Amino acid sequence: TAVGGYNALMAAPNAQGSLIVGKRFGDKEQLGIMVNGNYYLSDRGSDNWERDGAEIELRDYQLRRTRTGGSATLDYQFNTNNEIYLRGIYTSFTDREWRRRYVMKPDTDDSPFEDHEIERLTKDRFERQNISSINFGGKHTLNAFTIDYEVALSDAFQDTPFDYEVNFIGEPDELTTDFSNAAFPSFTTDSEFDYLDNSNYEFDELETGATIARDRNITGKFNVGIPYQVGGNAGIIKFGAKYRAKTKSFEVTQNKFQWKGGGITFEGQEGDFTAEKFEGGLLDANFLGGQYALATAPDMGRVVTFFNANPSGFELQVEDKLVDEANESYTATEDVIAGYLMTDLTLGQLQIVGGVRYERTTVGYDYNTIFFDDEGDLDQIVAESGSSTYDFILPQLNLRYKLGALTNARAAATYSYARPNFESIVPTQEIDLSESEGTVGNADLQPVGALNLDLMVDHYF
Numbered sequence: 001t002a003v004g005g006y007n008a009l010m011a012a013p014n015a016q017g018s019l020i021v022g023k024r025f026g027d028k029e030q031l032g033i034m035v036n037g038n039y040y041l042s043d044r045g046s047d048n049w050e051r052d053g054a055e056i057e058l059r060d061y062q063l064r065r066t067r068t069g070g071s072a073t074l075d076y077q078f079n080t081n082n083e084i085y086l087r088g089i090y091t092s093f094t095d096r097e098w099r100r101r102y103v104m105k106p107d108t109d110d111s112p113f114e115d116h117e118i119e120r121l122t123k124d125r126f127e128r129q130n131i132s133s134i135n136f137g138g139k140h141t142l143n144a145f146t147i148d149y150e151v152a153l154s155d156a157f158q159d160t161p162f163d164y165e166v167n168f169i170g171e172p173d174e175l176t177t178d179f180s181n182a183a184f185p186s187f188t189t190d191s192e193f194d195y196l197d198n199s200n201y202e203f204d205e206l207e208t209g210a211t212i213a214r215d216r217n218i219t220g221k222f223n224v225g226i227p228y229q230v231g232g233n234a235g236i237i238k239f240g241a242k243y244r245a246k247t248k249s250f251e252v253t254q255n256k257f258q259w260k261g262g263g264i265t266f267e268g269q270e271g272d273f274t275a276e277k278f279e280g281g282l283l284d285a286n287f288l289g290g291q292y293a294l295a296t297a298p299d300m301g302r303v304v305t306f307f308n309a310n311p312s313g314f315e316l317q318v319e320d321k322l323v324d325e326a327n328e329s330y331t332a333t334e335d336v337i338a339g340y341l342m343t344d345l346t347l348g349q350l351q352i353v354g355g356v357r358y359e360r361t362t363v364g365y366d367y368n369t370i371f372f373d374d375e376g377d378l379d380q381i382v383a384e385s386g387s388s389t390y391d392f393i394l395p396q397l398n399l400r401y402k403l404g405a406l407t408n409a410r411a412a413a414t415y416s417y418a419r420p421n422f423e424s425i426v427p428t429q430e431i432d433l434s435e436s437e438g439t440v441g442n443a444d445l446q447p448v449g450a451l452n453l454d455l456m457v458d459h460y461f
Helices: 300-309 318-328
Strands: 002-007 012-025 031-052 055-079 082-105 117-141 146-170 175-178 186-189 202-230 233-259 314-316 330-347 350-372 378-404 407-418 429-432 437-440 448-459
Touching: 002 031, 082 175, 117 300, 146 300, 233 318, 318 350, 318 378
Parallel strands: 350 429
Antiparallel strands: 002 012, 012 031, 031 055, 055 082, 082 117, 117 146, 146 202, 175 186, 202 233, 233 314, 233 330, 330 350, 350 378, 378 407, 407 448, 429 437
16 A cells, blocks of 8 residues: 655655565465565644743744554464464654744843843754564464463664754843734834844753663463353353563763853854854744744754864753753663453353453662752762562453343443553652752552443444
């Protein structure tokens, strides 16, 4: 199959295609092979504005996303009662984001210590995600019972090799915002300040970052079914078990640089470090249908080139870097052991499906505790580790009674629970003695259980 389209906002085409090939081989077609491949390309964009109090933010977004994937399945049928299979899948996703923003920040309090500000921000980020899995299993029907089993390995990897954002700030003498037009609010500056003139915006900060996230799951499971009869009514008893070992990690590199100069010139020219010197990025001449005028955005490639050529002119905010990286980085493991016993029995018009499941989960994690001194400065970062274990017994009962050929009455009672995510239970701590406050992850956060009672009647026409 092939699908195409056109995005008028981005003036770019979109494309999607897939191919599936499958065939069975052998005298009795015992061996089956199926291969699938797919590709997806999308250029997206958005023009929007957002309000925050008296502030107006104009946001021009551009995204390019691609997805390439493939899967293969191989199965072998020894006979009608015995089969094994091998399945694999791989997918690669990329996301390139360009974001250009104006943020209008009027000093609504007329404070002598604050200035009106207009921020001119440009962001360039690239992210890739890869997911792969392989599954091997089998299904067998014997004289007295059936059995199926599977072992699986899956890996997910997310890499953001670069995430740049540069901020230039302009300071008009006057800046007001007006929200009387709810659809398109307006703003005005003094006559001496042209917000479209990039020479009015001086360098404030450059942020560079990178992240790597990994997620691996190893799973094994089996199910056994034993048929039986009660007074001529067919039923089946099933039992089984499952084990899953999960490892997840998140690594962050986060840098903030401020300009310190030191006699460095830009392309041999003296002067302030302004956005004008880096013009060359996108100009959106029809932002929100022409409701707002935007200037040519700073070119992030030129900013990064200048930064790499003149590292001595920038000052790394070391404390911010250490705190941000310690706060967000972690490693966690989760081991789950589960087993169940159930039955499915039909007694005339009544079908009964009921059973119980037991799950035991053990979570381990490595994290950081961050301490600030009485002056609010970073004191120390301490690497720590911890673990927690919890278990649940999960019963359930489902009843269906056929009131007629087209009408069923159903009732169900189930008990379930939801695990907290890793980010919530990893107990990273940030303790600030100067403010007598702290931010602490909750290692004792418990899963939430729920008893669900349902009653339903359905009729088919």
